[in-house]
Amino acid sequence: xxxxxxxxxxxxxxxxxxxxxxxxxxxxxxxxxxxxxxxxxxxxxxxxxxxxxxxxxxxxxxxxxxxxxxxxxxxxxxxxxxxxxxxxxxxxxxxxxxxxxxxxxxxxxxxxxxxxxxxxxxxxxxxxxxxxxxx
Amino acid sequence: xxxxxxxxxxxxxxxxxxxxxxxxxxxxxxxxxxxxxxxxxxxxxxxxxxxxxxxxxxxxxxxxxxxxxxxxxxxxxxxxxxxxxxxxxxxxxxxxxxxxxxxxxxxxxxxxxxxxxxxxxxxxxxxxxxxxxxx
Amino acid sequence: xxxxxxxxxxxxxxxxxxxxxxxxxxxxxxxxxxxxxxxxxxxxxxxxxxxxxxxxxxxxxxxxxxxxxxxxxxxxxxxxxxxxxxxxxxxxxxxxxxxxxxxxxxxxxxxxxxxxxxxxxxxxxxxxxxxxxxx
Amino acid sequence: xxxxxxxxxxxxxxxxxxxxxxxxxxxxxxxxxxxxxxxxxxxxxxxxxxxxxxxxxxxxxxxxxxxxxxxxxxxxxxxxxxxxxxxxxxxxxxxxxxxxxxxxxxxxxxxxxxxxxxxxxxxxxxxxxxxxxxx
DNA sequence: GTGGTCTAGACCACC
DNA sequence: GTGGTCTAGACCACG
Numbered sequence: 001x002x003x004x005x006x007x008x009x010x011x012x013x014x015x016x017x018x019x020x021x022x023x024x025x026x027x028x029x030x031x032x033x034x035x036x037x038x039x040x041x042x043x044x045x046x047x048x049x050x051x052x053x054x055x056x057x058x059x060x061x062x063x064x065x066x067x068x069x070x071x072x073x074x075x076x077x078x079x080x081x082x083x084x085x086x087x088x089x090x091x092x093x094x095x096x097x098x099x100x101x102x103x104x105x106x107x108x109x110x111x112x113x114x115x116x117x118x119x120x121x122x123x124x125x126x127x128x129x130x131x132x133x134x135x
Numbered sequence: 136x137x138x139x140x141x142x143x144x145x146x147x148x149x150x151x152x153x154x155x156x157x158x159x160x161x162x163x164x165x166x167x168x169x170x171x172x173x174x175x176x177x178x179x180x181x182x183x184x185x186x187x188x189x190x191x192x193x194x195x196x197x198x199x200x201x202x203x204x205x206x207x208x209x210x211x212x213x214x215x216x217x218x219x220x221x222x223x224x225x226x227x228x229x230x231x232x233x234x235x236x237x238x239x240x241x242x243x244x245x246x247x248x249x250x251x252x253x254x255x256x257x258x259x260x261x262x263x264x265x266x267x268x269x270x
Numbered sequence: 271x272x273x274x275x276x277x278x279x280x281x282x283x284x285x286x287x288x289x290x291x292x293x294x295x296x297x298x299x300x301x302x303x304x305x306x307x308x309x310x311x312x313x314x315x316x317x318x319x320x321x322x323x324x325x326x327x328x329x330x331x332x333x334x335x336x337x338x339x340x341x342x343x344x345x346x347x348x349x350x351x352x353x354x355x356x357x358x359x360x361x362x363x364x365x366x367x368x369x370x371x372x373x374x375x376x377x378x379x380x381x382x383x384x385x386x387x388x389x390x391x392x393x394x395x396x397x398x399x400x401x402x403x404x405x
Numbered sequence: 406x407x408x409x410x411x412x413x414x415x416x417x418x419x420x421x422x423x424x425x426x427x428x429x430x431x432x433x434x435x436x437x438x439x440x441x442x443x444x445x446x447x448x449x450x451x452x453x454x455x456x457x458x459x460x461x462x463x464x465x466x467x468x469x470x471x472x473x474x475x476x477x478x479x480x481x482x483x484x485x486x487x488x489x490x491x492x493x494x495x496x497x498x499x500x501x502x503x504x505x506x507x508x509x510x511x512x513x514x515x516x517x518x519x520x521x522x523x524x525x526x527x528x529x530x531x532x533x534x535x536x537x538x539x540x
Numbered sequence: 541g542t543g544g545t546c547t548a549g550a551c552c553a554c555c
Numbered sequence: 556g557t558g559g560t561c562t563a564g565a566c567c568a569c570g
Contacts, residue, residue, distance in 0.1 A: 009568095011545060021235055038558065048547045053558070061466075064239070068276045070555035070557050081241025091236055095254050097153065098229050103160055103263065104199070105226065106216025109255045113248055119230050120244045132241045141473045146569060183570050281554060288502065295508055318555055334509070351511025361510065364503050365524050370426055371496055374469070376486030376537045379525045383518055389500050390514045398508065414553095416560060443543060453562045458543070475542050475570040 004045045012047055016055035021064060024075055026124040035065060035073045081132045139180050147182055151190035156199060159210055161259040170200060170208040274315050282317055286325035291334060294345055296394045305335060305343040409450045417452055421460035426469060429480055431529040440470060440478045486537045 002019050004012055023029045035041070038056060042049040056073055059065045063082065067073050102112050137154050139147055158164045170176070173191060177184040191208055194200045198217065202208045237247050272289050274282055293299045305311070308326060312319040326343055329335045333352065337343045372382050407424050409417055428434045440446070443461060447454040461478055464470045468487065472478050507517050 013545080018232065018235065021239065022231075025235060025238055037556080039556095049558095050548090051546065053560095054545090056558085062239075066277045067279075067558065068555095069279075069281065070553085071276075072557060081239065083240045083242070087236075087240060091233065091240070091242075092250065092254065094229070094233050094236075095250055096157075096258070098226065098233065099251065099254050099258060100153065100156055100160060101222075101226055101229075103258065104156065104197075104216065105218045105222060107218075107226075109252070112251060112255070115227065115230055116234065116247060116251060117244070119227065120234050120247070123231070123234060123238070128238065129243075133238070133243045141476075142471045144472075144474075146474065148569080186570060189569090283554080288505065291509065292501075292505055295505060321555060324554090332509075351509065353510045353512075357506075357510060361503065361506055361512075362520065362524065364499070364506075365520055366427075366528070367423065368496065368499050368503065369521065369525050369528060370423065370430060371492075371499075373430055373528070373533065373538070374426065374467075374486065375488045375492060375496070377488070377496075378534075378538045379522070382521060382525070385497065385500055386504065386517060386521060387514070389497065390504050390517070393501070393504060393508065418560080442541075444541085454543095455563090456561060459560090461543085472543065475568085477542060 002041070002045055004047060012051050013055040013058065016041075016045075016047075016052060017058050020055070020059060022123065024064065025128055027128070029075050031075055031077045031079070033075045035075070037072055079132070137176070137180050139182060148186050148189040148193065151176075151180075151182075151187060152193050152197075155190070155194060157258065159199065160263050162263065164210050166210055166212045166214070168210045170210070172207060272311070272315050274317060283321050283325040283328065286311075286315075286317075286322060287328050287332075290325070290329060292393065294334065295398050297398065299345050301345055301347045301349070303345045305345070307342060407446070407450050409452060417456050418460040418463065421446075421450075421452075421457060422463050425460070425464060427528065429469065430533050432532065434480050436480055436482045436484070438480045440480070442477055484537070 002016060002023075004015055006012070008015065010018075020029065020035070029035070035056070036044065038049050038052045042052045045052075056065065056067070060067060060073070063076055063079065065073050066076050099112065137151060137158075139150055141147070143150065145153075155164065155170070164170075170191070171179065173184050173187045176182075177187045180187075191200065191202070195202060195208075198211055198214065200208050201211050234247065272286060272293075274285055276282070278285065280288075290299065290305070299305070305326070306314065308319050308322045311317075312322045315322075326335065326337070330337060330343075333346055333349065335343050336346050369382065407421060407428075409420055411417070413420065415423075425434065425440070434440070440461070441449065443454050443457045447457045450457075461470065461472070465472060465478070468481055468484065470478050471481050504517065
């Protein structure tokens with residue numbers, strides 16, 4: 001269930017990307033499942049088709065979904081984790097930003113780790129992890 | 136030592152805000168220390184004075200620094216951790232985004248926690264924590 | 271053995287055209303050989319009959335195959351190399367695109383020529399060349 | 406000098422991408438050079454700004470150009486050749502397609518190699534190659 | 541002035 | 556029916 005916040009400063013297309021990736025992790029969308037068509041999705045979330053299209057294009061670039069000509073878009077059936085150096089850098093940067101913020105809010109390291117754990121579980125430690133996560 | 140990346144998609148004013156907060160956490164800037172004037176800072180990092188000004192304004196809003204008219208800008212001496220509901224929501228959102236990305240990169244929960252720990256230590260567990268961190 | 275990739279951004283009809291031409295070059299299909307009927311081919315590769323039909327039409331336009339009403343479709347028996355100016359332009363354009371890409375990948379001219387040679391041989395220097403290739 | 410063919414079936418944004426990459430190879434655009442602004446380019450080639458923007462976005466994704474906030478877009482100053490397995494596959498596919506076409510036009514292997522050589526030189530064996538091409 | 545995002549509406553290729 | 560491309564016009568954040 002995609003949920004758009006028009007007031008957010010996060011672009012709509014990015015919100016769509018984020019939420020679809022999350023739904024896949026949670027198992028709400030599974031390998032091979034068909035996504036709503038661009039037009040259907042756009043009417044559901046009352047956004048412009050172009051905006052949805054942009055989100056789908058970005059997801060396809062990340063190899064999270066695939067387009068089959070004239071049929072629609074589907075969750076990639078053989079997703080392979082992509083760990084580029086640049087992406088890793090980015091992740092570390094984001095972790096740093098979070099920790100800086102957390103410190104300013106007076107949150108201890110233990111509390112942060114707790115939050116990470118609980119968020120991690122809430123996103124679903126299901127089949128996705130078993131397949132792709134490096135222990 | 137503020138370091139600006141013009142090519143980053145993070146706004147310059149935001150980079151300044153982030154890095155000043157980080158310097159305070161690391162103890163490089165301490166309570167009561169005077170920040171460079173807008174003009175000096177802008178020439179140091181070769182940025183537009185308006186941009187530096189915007190960063191200072193934002194830091195002031197967050198009560199991280201204070202401006203004393205005619206004297207200059209100083210690191211707040213009686214900083215109190217601010218934990219508003221909204222800010223907490225934001226933090227959780229950001230943690231979620233990080234974990235979603237990490238999962239798509241095939242990174243395990245343990246690895247993430249490791250990274251959080253190492254980043255946490257690198258930012259400095261000094262005087263700042265002792266004063267403000269809620270155990 | 272036609273092999274369709276539904277996920278490719280190359281249209282299915284184009285994939286059929288390309289692969290039939292390749293099979294002829296390799297000698298798997300020879301002058302006068304009968305192609306599977308539209309219906310048979312479409313069920314073999316699980317594609318829409320209209321799609322196969324479109325591919326055959328295109329091959330006919332290029333004089334690679336011929337349809338004899340009521341009998342079927344056959345590989346042209348008296349194929350003559352067609353070298354129109356337009357087609358030549360097109361070829362040069364495509365070579366240029368390849369070389370631009372190769373340069374951006376850091377591939378040397380020698381390596382490209384090597385690749386051209388090996389691909390050329392792999393497609394088969396058999397009877398087809400002897401008949402039609404201008405030395 | 407970007408030149409758009411509206412009748413081509415190659416998307417306009419793709420034509421822009423191709424031609425800018427070519428201009429860089431030829432040395433007409435050099436490391437650090439500023440590209441025309443989106444608006445200027447769009448009026449020059451009489452295309453919509455969105456279309457130009459899409460081309461620039463794609464070039465940025467390929468790390469060929471960089472955007473500096475509020476200032477404009479520039480040719481990347483420290484370009485590093487990117488050779489991913491997938492990109493290599495793609496290149497080989499394209500070489501195959503070209504050779505199939507060439508064979509059908511009755512062009513000999515030697516002629517193809519000649520064309521590759523002459524196109525390679527025409528695109529410029531200048532500084533770009535010296536820096537990036539693997540001998 | 542710069543690029544980034546979004547909407548509205550249109551046309552097209554493909555299946 | 557599907558997604559892909561393009562135009563026109565608008566608003567916004569950034570420097």
